[in-house]
Amino acid sequence: MFSLKAHKWAIVSGMVAVVILGAAIYATLEKEVVIRDEDKEVEVSTFANTVEELIEEKNITLDPEDLILPSLDTKLKEGMRITIKRAFPVKITVDGKEIAIKTQPNTVENILKKAEVSLNEKDKIQPALSEYISADAEINIVRVNERVTTEIKSIPFETVSRKDYNLPLGEKKVIQKGEEGQEEVTTIEILEDGKVVSTTTKSKVIKAPKPQIVLTGALQVASRGGVEFSYTEKRRMLATAYTHTGNRTATGTIPRVGVVAVDPKVIPLGTRLYVDGYGFARAEDTGGAIKGDKIDLFMDTAEETKRFGRRWVTVYILK
Numbered sequence: 001m002f003s004l005k006a007h008k009w010a011i012v013s014g015m016v017a018v019v020i021l022g023a024a025i026y027a028t029l030e031k032e033v034v035i036r037d038e039d040k041e042v043e044v045s046t047f048a049n050t051v052e053e054l055i056e057e058k059n060i061t062l063d064p065e066d067l068i069l070p071s072l073d074t075k076l077k078e079g080m081r082i083t084i085k086r087a088f089p090v091k092i093t094v095d096g097k098e099i100a101i102k103t104q105p106n107t108v109e110n111i112l113k114k115a116e117v118s119l120n121e122k123d124k125i126q127p128a129l130s131e132y133i134s135a136d137a138e139i140n141i142v143r144v145n146e147r148v149t150t151e152i153k154s155i156p157f158e159t160v161s162r163k164d165y166n167l168p169l170g171e172k173k174v175i176q177k178g179e180e181g182q183e184e185v186t187t188i189e190i191l192e193d194g195k196v197v198s199t200t201t202k203s204k205v206i207k208a209p210k211p212q213i214v215l216t217g218a219l220q221v222a223s224r225g226g227v228e229f230s231y232t233e234k235r236r237m238l239a240t241a242y243t244h245t246g247n248r249t250a251t252g253t254i255p256r257v258g259v260v261a262v263d264p265k266v267i268p269l270g271t272r273l274y275v276d277g278y279g280f281a282r283a284e285d286t287g288g289a290i291k292g293d294k295i296d297l298f299m300d301t302a303e304e305t306k307r308f309g310r311r312w313v314t315v316y317i318l319k
Contacts, residue, residue, distance in 0.1 A: 029047050030045055030046070030047055031045070031046055031047075031048075031076050031077065031078045031079075031080070032044070032045055032078060032079060033046060033054065033076060033077075033078075033079070033080045033081070033082060034079075034080070034081045034082070035054075035058070035060075035082045035084070036081065036082070036083045036084065037060070037084040037086070038084065038085075038086050044058065046058075046076065048076055049075060049076060050072065050073055050074060050075055050076060051068065051070060051071065051072050051073070051074045051076065051082055052072035052073060053076075054076060054082065055068070055072070060084070062084070063086070063087055063102060064102075065087030065101075065102040065103055065104060066084060066085065066086050066087050067084070067085040067087070067104055068082065068083070068084050068085075069082070069083045069085070070082070085104065087102035087103055087104055088102065088103065088135055088136050088137075089101070089102055089136055090102070090103055090111055090133060090136070090137050090138070090139060091137075091138045091139070092111075092112070092115055092117060092138075092139045092141070093138065093139070093140045093141065094117055094140075094141040094143070095141075095143065096193070099115055099117065101114065101115050103133070105132065105133060105134040106132070106133060107129065107130060107131065107132055107133070108125065108127055108128065108129050108130070108131050108133060108139055109129040109130065111133060111139065112125075112129075112139065112141075117141065119141070120143065120144065120145070122144040122145070122146070123141055123142065123143055123144050124141070124142040124144055124192070125139070125140075125141055125142075126139070126140045126141075126142075127139065142192050142193055143191075143192065143193050143194070144190065144191070144192055145190075145191045146188060146189070146190060146191075147188075147189040147191060148186065148187070148188050148189075149186070149187045149189075150184060150185070150186045150187075151184075151185050151187075152182055152183070152184055152185075152206070153182070153183050153185050153203075154180045154181070154182060155180060155181035155182060155183050155205070155207075155208075155209045156180060156209065157178035157179055157180055157181070157209040157210055157211055157212055158178070158209070158211045158212070159178065159211065159212045159213075159214060160211045160212065160213045160214070161214050161215075161216050162213065162214070162215055162216065163215075163216055163218040163232075164215035164216065164217055164218060164219075165218050165219050165232045165319050166217075166219060166319075167215060167216070167217030167218070167219060168217045168219055168220075168221075169217050169218060169219060169220045170216075170217055171216075171217035172214050172215065172216055172217070173214070173215040173217075174212065174213070174214050174215075175213050175214070175215055176210070176211070176212060176213040177210075177212055178209070178210055178211055178212025179209060179210035180209055181205065181206075181207045181208050181209030181210075182205075182206045182207040183203045183204060183205050183206060184203065184204045184206055185201060185202075185203045186201070186202045186203070186204075187199060187200075187201050188200045188201075188202070218232055218233075219231075219232060219319060220232070220234075222274070222316060224274065224276075229274055229280075229316070229318055230318065230319045231274065231316040231317055231318050231319065232317055232318075232319055233316075233317040234314055234315065234316045234317065235266075235293060235314070235315045235317070236293070236312060236313075236314060236315075237293045237294060237295045237312070237313060237314075237315045238293065238294050238295070238310065238311075238312055239275065239277075239278075239294075239295050239296070239297055239308075239310070239311055239312070239313045240294070240295075240296050240297070240305075240308075240309075240310050241296065241297045241298070241299045241304065241305035241308040241309075242261070242287070242296050242297075242298060242299070242305060243255075243298065243299055243300065243301060243302050243304070243305050244300075249261075249284045249285035250269065250284065250285050250286040251269055251270070251284040251285070253284050255285065255298050256298065257298060257299065257300060258279070258280060258281050258282060258298070259281065259282060259284045259285055259298040260273065260275065260278075260281045260282070260283055260284070260285065260295055260296060260297050260298065261283075261284075261285035261286050261287040261290050261295070261296035261298075262283045262285075262286065262290060262294075262295055262296075263286070263290055263291050263292055263293075263294065264283075264286060266292060266293060267283050267295075267315075267317065268283070269283050269284060269286075270282065270283060270284070271283045271317060271318075272317075272318040273315055273316060273317060273318060274315070274316040274318060275295065275297065275313055275314075275315050275316075276313050276314045276315075276316075277311075277313055278297050278313070280318075281297070285298070295313070295315060
């Protein structure tokens with residue numbers, strides 16, 4: 001049988017062993033880890049088993065978009081480094097409103113998808129979809145739409161007036177009625193956020209207009225010595241006179257009373273005329289000095305030409 005003294009020693013020895021064992025277990029369970037939260041780094045001691053337990057133990061608040069490495073379910077180990085990458089805010093301006101989200105670094109395109117912002121083909125996005133966002137930023141979206149309208153418009157017809165020397169002066173006669181045409185007019189408006197920023201118009205003729213053709217009488221009547229004659233034009237011309245030279249006229253005829261020399265650029269050869277103070281005549285001859293509004297009248301004698309001299313006369317161009 002053990003003595004009382006031996007029994008007490010056994011109890012004390014057992015207690016010491018328990019304390020030593022507990023200390024050993026305590027030392028095994030406690031871990032030193034480093035937590036880096038953005039630019040702040042701290043070394044902590046913990047009995048937590050996982051990253052998630054450590055975060056809860058240290059009352060660290062995480063937003064859904066915050067990134068923690070390694071993941072929350074990772075087992076903690078001595079000397080482990082836990083890094084927290086905080087999401088940053090991005091403001092999206094679109095459709096007259098602002099959308100605020102938090103995100104990790106990403107492209108504009110992916111951030112918009114995450115924010116469930118749909119884009120149209122012609123929308124303007126600033127910054128560009130491919131640009132990489134790694135800090136607080138603003139994304140602006142301008143909605144670009146195209147509005148197309150089409151209408152049919154009338155094309156007015158033109159009135160074409162032609163002189164007719166078979167009609168009395170001032171009389172009019174419609175020989176072709178005018179008809180309006182039609183054109184298809186397409187208007188393209190570019191709108192940015194509902195405001196028109198540019199307009200272009202295109203037109204296509206569907207039916208060409210038909211001109212209205214009106215004949216206007218140009219035939220005039222004059223009377224000299226009780227004789228009436230119709231004329232289409234009258235001119236004020238400087239007249240001289242000439243007589244026989246032994247040569248035929250420019251048209252090959254024999255000079256005679258009633259033959260006159262003219263500038264063919266002003267009065268075509270062969271034109272029938274009436275010359276005040278001379279009478280009816282025909283343009284059959286030309287002359288080197290007869291240029292412009294000049295006319296040379298044939299007379300039988302040199303004495304008659306001298307008496308006539310030079311004078312201004314009215315010349316009627318007959319129908």
